[in-house]
Amino acid sequence: SAVISQKPSRDICQRGTSLTIQCQVDSQVTMMFWYRQQPGQSLTLIATANQGSEATYESGFVIDKFPISRPNLTFSTLTVSNMSPEDSSIYLCSVDEGGDTQYFGPGTRLTVL
Amino acid sequence: AQTVTQSQPEMSVQEAETVTLSCTYDTSESDYYLFWYKQPPSRQMILVIRQEAYKQQNATENRFSVNFQKAAKSFSLKISDSQLGDAAMYFCAYRSVRDKLIFGTGTRLQVFP
Numbered sequence: 248s249a250v251i252s253q254k255p256s257r258d259i260c261q262r263g264t265s266l267t268i269q270c271q272v273d274s275q276v277t278m279m280f281w282y283r284q285q286p287g288q289s290l291t292l293i294a295t296a297n298q299g300s301e302a303t304y305e306s307g308f309v310i311d312k313f314p315i316s317r318p319n320l321t322f323s324t325l326t327v328s329n330m331s332p333e334d335s336s337i338y339l340c341s342v343d344e345g346g347d348t349q350y351f352g353p354g355t356r357l358t359v360l
Numbered sequence: 361a362q363t364v365t366q367s368q369p370e371m372s373v374q375e376a377e378t379v380t381l382s383c384t385y386d387t388s389e390s391d392y393y394l395f396w397y398k399q400p401p402s403r404q405m406i407l408v409i410r411q412e413a414y415k416q417q418n419a420t421e422n423r424f425s426v427n428f429q430k431a432a433k434s435f436s437l438k439i440s441d442s443q444l445g446d447a448a449m450y451f452c453a454y455r456s457v458r459d460k461l462i463f464g465t466g467t468r469l470q471v472f473p
Binding site: 248280284288289290292295305337339341346347348349350351352353354356 | 393403404405406410412451455457460461463465466
């Protein structure tokens with residue numbers, strides 16, 4: 248399976264600021280995904296990022312709050328903008344392999360004060 | 361809409377014993393995939409096992425096996441010879457062809473020596 252890395256692994260931020268999370272894959276993949284996992288909760292899909300096109304956002308998530316870039320087939324970024332304490336979560340990226348199985352990065356733990 | 365239900369918020373097992381985690385799902389699709397992911401405190405989502413709905417044979421990966429009952433829409437995970445390292449959150453997930461991954465709420469597994 249693909250090896251996926253995320254930066255940063257964790258961060259503590261002040262409200263009103265923005266944080267950009269990077270996701271790097273060791274092989275070319277068509278589809279990358281960004282998830283949010285709020286404390287004690289399951290994973291919720293934020294958006295799907297395909298190279299060369301705009302990200303597709305799930306209901307409840309908007310581009311102004313979570314802008315995503317996908318400049319090539321091995322890299323993507325998720326920005327959490329104008330943060331509030333409610334944005335404190337684990338953010339995970341994942342990639343599709345074989346068209347049906349997703350593999351996940353190690354996650355970024357974000358705390359907003 | 362497809363849903364995934366994990367009715368056991370917490371389970372515990374003694375080391376070397378066997379434990380079964382339950383998962384049910386609701387779908388009108390005939391072709392889909394089912395997964396169990398493990399999330400230890402390190403927070404990375406690790407794929408444990410994968411089942412293709414069109415395969416009647418239950419998937420097995422070393423000490424992990426599933427009981428897939430398509431008609432009953434049930435997909436339980438059996439962990440044999442439990443080890444301390446098996447302690448984690450376990451998420452059941454469903455994915456229909458070319459659609460997004462849907463997670464259950466998770467089951468926290470404790471392993472006692």
